[in-house]
Amino acid sequence: MKLNIVLLPGDGIGPEITKQAVAVLETVAQKFGHELHCTEHLIGGCAIDATGHPLPQDTVDACKAADAVFLGAVGGPKWDNLEVRPEVGLLGIRKALGLFANLRPAKLFPELAGACFLRPDIVQDGIDVMVVRELTGGIYFGEPQGQEVRDGLRTGYNTMVYNEDEVRRIARLAFETAMKRDKRLCSVDKANVLEVSRLWRTVVEEVATEYPEVELSHLYVDNAAMQLVRDPNQFDVIVTGNLFGDILSDEAAVITGSIGMLPSASLSSGGVGLYEPIHGSAPDIAGQDKANPLASILSMAMMLRYSFNLEDEAQVIEDAVQRVLRAGHRTGDIAAAGDSPLGGSKMGQLVVDELSN
Numbered sequence: 001m002k003l004n005i006v007l008l009p010g011d012g013i014g015p016e017i018t019k020q021a022v023a024v025l026e027t028v029a030q031k032f033g034h035e036l037h038c039t040e041h042l043i044g045g046c047a048i049d050a051t052g053h054p055l056p057q058d059t060v061d062a063c064k065a066a067d068a069v070f071l072g073a074v075g076g077p078k079w080d081n082l083e084v085r086p087e088v089g090l091l092g093i094r095k096a097l098g099l100f101a102n103l104r105p106a107k108l109f110p111e112l113a114g115a116c117f118l119r120p121d122i123v124q125d126g127i128d129v130m131v132v133r134e135l136t137g138g139i140y141f142g143e144p145q146g147q148e149v150r151d152g153l154r155t156g157y158n159t160m161v162y163n164e165d166e167v168r169r170i171a172r173l174a175f176e177t178a179m180k181r182d183k184r185l186c187s188v189d190k191a192n193v194l195e196v197s198r199l200w201r202t203v204v205e206e207v208a209t210e211y212p213e214v215e216l217s218h219l220y221v222d223n224a225a226m227q228l229v230r231d232p233n234q235f236d237v238i239v240t241g242n243l244f245g246d247i248l249s250d251e252a253a254v255i256t257g258s259i260g261m262l263p264s265a266s267l268s269s270g271g272v273g274l275y276e277p278i279h280g281s282a283p284d285i286a287g288q289d290k291a292n293p294l295a296s297i298l299s300m301a302m303m304l305r306y307s308f309n310l311e312d313e314a315q316v317i318e319d320a321v322q323r324v325l326r327a328g329h330r331t332g333d334i335a336a337a338g339d340s341p342l343g344g345s346k347m348g349q350l351v352v353d354e355l356s357n
């Protein structure tokens with residue numbers, strides 16, 4: 001099969017982890033006889049430096065013409081005070097590709113139970129939660145937004161807005177996801193306070209009538225954040241809005257060992273998919289070969305599964321990652337006290353070696 005991939009390495013640790021993930025993808029493509037064609041484009045801070053804008057038009061055009069897109073990460077202190085920041089590029093590409101659904105699987109590899117911050121008795125059966133986050137609506141996009149002087153005071157504002165179509169399509173995708181898993185869906189909102197959440201809950205209830213086999217529950221987001229660390233296994237699939245999903249998935253990541261372990265798939269209605277680790281550009285460790293590349297490598301597995309329907313190839317990557325962890329190899333973020341951690345490039349090489357064996 002021909003795999004036309006656009007790579008958007010971005011900023012900070014983005015280029016380092018992209019390099020490792022691409023090496024893994026190349027190895028799998030070769031192993032299974034696929035023709036891989038990757039082109040690199042600019043997004044984020046590096047795009048601002050080169051072109052003055054975080055999302056150049058040729059990046060958007062290339063992504064639209066590709067079969068799938070891989071993104072490293074964007075942002076960093078160098079660009080924090082600009083009016084148009086690197087993160088605008090990321091929000092822009094999600095919107096331009098219609099990527100309304102972000103799947104963030106928080107899975108604890110049994111080998112990493114020791115890196116998990118929860119009590120051993122809580123995680124003895126592992127953790128396997130799928131967070132389905134709405135990605136192109138909510139407070140990240142709602143209008144009006146801005147800063148102005150009101151009554152002599154500097155005032156900032158954003159608007160959390162969802163229409164029923166936006167809620168319906170993410171709810172359907174979440175119910176479909178639950179149907180393929182343990183058939184339990186928890187919708188997370190703030191319906192005790194927010195009108196937008198009351199509509200969210202009503203529409204989710206309406207969609208639920210199409211999926212009688214799925215057990216639907218609702219939680220307020222503050223309680224959900226607490227329940228996720230108290231007893232993560234009460235969850236199968238969580239569906240929530242853009243902001244709440246962003247926050248809860250970082251939390252879900254750390255209970256599975258590290259934010260450096262959690263991949264994601266951003267999907268549209270039949271169009272191109274974008275795959276990225278859930279973490280950011282980690283400026284504190286960028287350029288030091290400390291970044292864990294496994295979230296990116298696992299994002300490539302999601303790409304093969306969701307964009308190309310190549311389940312065997314995806315599974316081979318996930319198995320190779322598991323074998324590397326089983327052999328005790330650890331980057332700093334998942335190392336136990338006293339371990340001498342590997343660099344990110346060594347970790348990537350070990351996965352490639354596993355695949356080549």
Ligand SMILES: NC(=O)C1=CN([C@@H]2O[C@H](COP(=O)(O)OP(=O)(O)OC[C@H]3O[C@@H](n4cnc5c(N)ncnc54)[C@H](O)[C@@H]3O)[C@@H](O)[C@H]2O)C=CC1
Nearest residue numbers: 073074075076259260279280281282283284285291292333
């Ligand atoms: N998808 C994206 O491109 C995202 C970009 N960002 C941007 O990234 C920049 C930094 O944001 P932060 O809040 O610091 O979040 P971050 O996710 O970049 O880092 C949080 C902490 O996790 C660590 N970490 C992250 N990824 C790691 C990895 N692969 N291996 C080991 N440790 C890792 C970092 O060293 C840091 O201590 C900001 O400019 C932010 O806007 C933040 C989140 C997502």
Ligand SMILES: CC(C)CC(=O)C(=O)O
Nearest residue numbers: 087090091246278279280
């Ligand atoms: C950097 C933001 C635009 C979003 C974010 O933190 C994320 O998607 O995880």
Ligand SMILES: [Mg+2]
Nearest residue numbers: 246247250278
């Ligand atoms: Mg985030």
